[in-house]
Amino acid sequence: MATLLRTKGASWRDYLELTKPKVVVLMLITSLAGMFLATRAGVSLSVLLFGNLGIGLCASSAAVVNHVVDRRIDALMARTHKRPLAQGRVGPVSALLFALALALLGMGLLLTFTNALTAWLTLASLLGYAVLYTGFLKRATPQNIVIGGLAGAAPPLLGWVAVSGHVSAEPLLLVLIIFAWTPPHFWALAIHRKQEYAKAEIPMLPVTHGERYTKLHILLYTLILLAVSLLPYAIHMSGPLYLACALALGLRFLHWAWVLYRGSRPHAAIATFKYSIGYLFALFVALLVDHYLLLNL
Numbered sequence: 001m002a003t004l005l006r007t008k009g010a011s012w013r014d015y016l017e018l019t020k021p022k023v024v025v026l027m028l029i030t031s032l033a034g035m036f037l038a039t040r041a042g043v044s045l046s047v048l049l050f051g052n053l054g055i056g057l058c059a060s061s062a063a064v065v066n067h068v069v070d071r072r073i074d075a076l077m078a079r080t081h082k083r084p085l086a087q088g089r090v091g092p093v094s095a096l097l098f099a100l101a102l103a104l105l106g107m108g109l110l111l112t113f114t115n116a117l118t119a120w121l122t123l124a125s126l127l128g129y130a131v132l133y134t135g136f137l138k139r140a141t142p143q144n145i146v147i148g149g150l151a152g153a154a155p156p157l158l159g160w161v162a163v164s165g166h167v168s169a170e171p172l173l174l175v176l177i178i179f180a181w182t183p184p185h186f187w188a189l190a191i192h193r194k195q196e197y198a199k200a201e202i203p204m205l206p207v208t209h210g211e212r213y214t215k216l217h218i219l220l221y222t223l224i225l226l227a228v229s230l231l232p233y234a235i236h237m238s239g240p241l242y243l244a245c246a247l248a249l250g251l252r253f254l255h256w257a258w259v260l261y262r263g264s265r266p267h268a269a270i271a272t273f274k275y276s277i278g279y280l281f282a283l284f285v286a287l288l289v290d291h292y293l294l295l296n297l
């Protein structure tokens, strides 16, 4: 029991780390875009603050559960072996109680300040990542991140529904962008960390199908991503500034995917992974700025 509840030597930093804060912050930028693009009028301050806080707390809760479920495989991999649960600084029961508190608070905020549809869609994303992806898909199939990616792609839809109260085609397009982005984002890292995933017996694509096959699929998904990222302009949801940014960012992503596929440069996999994060951040900031300019000029 002592090991299950252990918090000896754990600091608030350990608990913060369990929530995957950088990932959650990027998700909140995508939910912000969903909120602002949902309306030509302003977003109310309570939805802006408590809607994002609620989504962020639920995403954090899912991330904590991921650390609990994965603590044994995390201990086997160099990238993750120092995590609080892998090293035993935080016990699984303490972490699960923390996750429960985050989820209850997040759901409470969403039900109070947004609407029931937002709360239930957020809960579905939480369970999609914490239970479906982490508890099942991750160990079951090399397509784990393609299917599980839907949970991480949901925030623009959650933000949109928090403001409008209903699902429509435009936010689903934003979800589709993140859905197409996830395979190049993750498989680039999985190539870089292939030996570790093999050691932990996790069937990531580079382990099961090899690097060549994975690089080809990164290239194909990056092409799909470039095409899909132009659709907000095509359906008049966004203007020329967004189009220019989406083209420039997407062509640069394609450049990295091509360099990785050709195998001509060392470290191309980790460079592609790092670029993917900057890409998604810049694309969603471009959506926000473009929306602001369209409304105010």
Ligand code: HEM
Residues within 6 Å of the ligand: 022, 023, 026, 027, 030, 079, 133, 145, 146, 148, 149, 150, 152, 153, 178, 182, 185, 186, 189, 277, 280
């Ligand atoms: C199933 C979908 C996804 C998978 C499998 C995945 C996987 C990963 C992995 C393994 C890392 C490395 C973490 C580390 O170095 O400790 C990472 C980093 C990151 N991911 Fe993802 N990711 C997914 C979706 C997303 C989404 C939807 C976002 C944001 C919208 C995102 C944002 C980030 C960020 C910002 C980092 C850098 C974190 C850091 O440096 O601490 N990821 N991702």
Ligand SMILES: CC(C)=CCC/C(C)=C/CC/C(C)=C/COP(=O)(O)OP(=O)(O)O
Residues within 6 Å of the ligand: 020, 023, 024, 027, 055, 058, 059, 060, 062, 063, 066, 070, 080, 122, 123, 125, 126, 129, 134, 151, 152, 154, 155
């Ligand atoms: C409510 C809502 C929006 C939920 C989304 C939850 C969420 C935080 C999704 C993040 C996706 C992600 C970082 C997957 C990596 O998991 P991994 O186990 O493959 O990576 P790891 O080895 O670094 O832990």
